[in-house]
Amino acid sequence: MPTKRTATQSTKKKASRKALAKKETKKRIAAKPKAREVRVRMYKQGLGDCFLLTFPRKPEPFHMMVDCGALKSKHYGDPEMNAAVGSIQQTLRDEAANGSRKESAGRLDAVAVTHEHWDHISGFHQAKAIFDAMDVKRVWVAWTEEPDNKAAQQLKKEFKKKKKAVKKAMALIPDHKKGDEHMGLYKHAISELFGFFGSRAGDGPAEGGTEATWDYMLELAGKEYCDPKKQPMKIEGVDDVRVYILGPPEDPDYIRKKLSKTETYDEGKQSFSLFDSFMAAVAGDDDDFSDLSLRARPFDESYSIPLEEAGSADFFTKRYGFLDGDENEWRRIDHDWLNMAGELALHLDSYTNNTCLAFAIELGEPGEGKVLLFPGDAQVGNWLSWGELTWNVKNSKGETKKVTAEDLLARAVLYKVGHHGSHNATLRKKGLEMMTSPELVAMIPVHRRTAEDQKWEFPYPPLWDALKKRARGRVLLADAPDLSEIESDIERMLSPSERKSFEKATTFEDLYVEYRIPF
């Protein structure tokens, strides 16, 4: 059986490669975006996001990078990241109008960074040398980074503390325990999840990692604080393109509320204080947690029998047992309480994804043009908050038009799929199902082999199916070498002319997948 399948696959591949070879010659000529065309490149640096958006402008195009990162993996590493960022740099040089700048380190008009997760920022560390030399004009980050915003800073502080607590808890969990493989597996799973924060269990509590990289990125240039309550943002020198900021939600209380919806068992538990006594227990005598010390002990000190005393008490030695091989060893609960670390890590993960920068780029006529949707890794709370947003923009006739997030979604022709296609970063009813444009194309920045190593379902099959339906086959995955995987889908679902124009607009290179959108 398998031989047969490979055979058909390889013939298919051959055919599509031929088609691609033809296209490649064309592409070289049309590399620079045409007068009214946006070029989107999704890089193949690994499991993470790295995009280069290029908007037409005279004398030279406007280049915007959206995120730059990849999770650690055995399948790739620093060289791949440097190749990707190097390729971006080369593009910047190639397309510079000014002769002398062609020799320079490249000018990047904007870097938009959605959130502080390793798979979105690692490139600023891994390819730091290139960024050091590059001329970055502006850094776009969420309003939550604003130093003067007290609420934002408070959130940040709480977040840091929790992150520290997870690390401390991880240090208490044994890697291997005789007769209890479960604990080690669990620890491994948590540390893989924590990979998003750039530190793994094996690395110990790697100080700095993500934070240092984030700080470095912030210092690359002057900052734009993106706020959904503000008017759409302009792209310098490009009049008919504007950027609507969708998230993170403007009100910090709103973020918290979304995290602690009170109607269900679980979400209520995510409310911040519930972790307090757990954190107090893992904190030891760390001063950062001294405010929690009151909550550390459930009873008055006088009731407590410390381990040393219990170890010599008949009742506890007989019933609990403290030695290896004791009769009661299998029933001990020394580490079960530390499972809470996984909860805390999940909580932090969704918190970060919820405070993530999400935006929609509108091309052409205000209130009517095509839209590119970049939600970062926004999760439920973030998506839901968009429903409350409206903007008033002036169209070319001078009329004021009201724009809602719903409008923007309906006009989306490109959807950068959130969180590598995971189950919880694309809303159904208030998300994908609102993207009704017949031109919709989805791009999933994913590295399936890495995800599989971790046993993560990226892309999540039901979502993947829904995307295929919605975009009628036009789902581009960063780790695909060519169109062969979706060939039969697009053949079936698109009209010949749609298919032709889609294939024409799509290019696969070793380092990236490119898709061009005329407007």
Place this chain on the structure above:
Amino acid sequence: MESKVNNPPDAGKVKVEKRSTPRPVYRKLRGYAFDPSLSMHLDTAVINEITYKVDWEDKAQKGIEGLMPGPIGKYIEVVDYDPASGSFYEPVDLNDPHILAQDGLPPSEGNPQFHQQMVYAVTMTTIRNFERALGRPALWAPRLRRDGGIRYEFVERLRVYPHALREANAYYSPEKKALLFGYFPASFESPERYLPGGIVFSCLSHDIIAHETSHALLDGMHSRFTEANHRDTYAFHEAFADIVALFQHFSFPEVLRHQIARTRGDLASHNLLGELAQQFGEAIGNYGALRDAIGNIDKATGKWKPHDPKPEDYENTTEPHARGAILVAAIFDAFLAIYKSRVGDLLRIASSGTGILQEGELHPDLVNRLASEASKSAQHVLNACIRALDYCPPVDINFGDYLRAIITADVDLVPDDDRGYRIAFIEAFRRRGIYPRDVRTLSAESLRWPLVTGSQQFFEPLARRLREAANEFTYFRSRREVFDTTEKIGFELNDWIVTEGHQALKEFGKIAGITFEFNLKGLRGTRVVGSGSAESVPKFQIHSLRPARRVGPDGTSLNQLIISIIQSRDIKVKQLPGEKPLSFIFRGGSTLVLDLDTMRLRYAITKDIADEARLERHTQYRRGLMNGGSARATYFSHLRNAAEPFALLHRSVDSEVP
């Protein structure tokens, strides 16, 4: 019985025997009826502190088993270690005269010894309810040992850790045969009921303790019910545990009378009896109790409103707790219908025939009578729910099967349904769209498992042999003896079966839903013992053996032996190209109900091992499970089958993406 115990002195004799004090029937222990939060309210404080009556266990003495500090008794052992605090807490000695003299320690949140007393009182009450319904001693799930071949070891006591976790969670660990309770600071969202940031102890909640104990008891009867292979499996475990906790509320007379008076006899209105874990629910930021069988607080209005059952509920709800809640609501609904029919006459008498009560408070006598009817109805419903466990298939339970089990159990014990209990159950299930597969009509006759007619020639000799063995059960004094004998009979039964002729086996297999030929993919085999050859035969397991001797309300007695047989297949399913193959264990078999009086096989409740349609449903379900639907599923789903299924479950599942 009485006279034996009391040893009446014979006055005629010269040598007068020393008059011994009668042994107490109960040990009285004070505790919370619900949880500490209700003691902070003036209207509920009076009823929240109750006295549990726990079966008396003698004090342990040299060479004599009995109740020891811990408490450590016949069924449970409380060991109070709080690893997060690095603290052990002194075990309470319930035989201490000072404690005995005041019905146990007074309820207190700040005294760990009281916590130990509370978990002891509630677990023992729950165990007692089980034993009463089943008519036999409760056994914990045995411990699987893998050193030197697979064997099952008797577990005498369930281990209880009142302060094992620092989180809003409590769970039963099938691996450790232990209950782990957590504590956590209350959230700041509704400070009127508790001290914000104050510590909430899950081991002080009657409902949580009863719930977790029920998980353990259910696991002791049906250890394969913890395997998730249907969206009903986890939901069933949850629902069942909730049902036990709920109906135990009705065994507290003071609480019952208070709530009957407050609701003027209408138990379908908002009341404490239908709610579970008030303090826990509110402390984690809920508006009300963790779960409510009758209604819930509308988020928009903040007002309580009754549930509105819909036929599509069963079809559309997937999250285990929400799905479990459907079953709980159905059972509660059946209870309400039974209660209403039982008190109809009382209400008419009290309202000069109109059935409409006058305004104002109810007469205390009426309250007492209503309370006694409510308590009776609740006990009947709870008993029916527990007894039904004997009539469930050994694997792969769904709610429809459970309804059939309830009906069958009830038909067997109470042939004449003059009070319409069965209709009440059927009606309540039907209103929520819970329909068993392959049933023609929703009547008690067709819902009852079909009686086995043929093949009795195989079972008669079997029953004859088993009867002798089963009779011994009556005389056992310790649960260990029960366990050992059951194991022994199981092995013998196994041997008897395999020595049968080919044709008989084929027929037996057909009835029992297993196979004796290698005609199924992945079927596990075993070497023929003693044959010396390498010949392999399909493996099957006598999973459990349970004697059921009960007496019905009209004096009908029941003498049955319940045998669970399980067979397993290792399934590997290819997925889409690029995906890993899905591998899991598919089990089938049956629960055989053998009537030891007539020596006939009465029911064979099967999940056929050869049922490919069921296998396909499993595959789909597993696929869906892998595709999780929650962050927890994404990152931790591959650990789900690992040691602690209830730990993750009780930490619950993320809300679904809308």
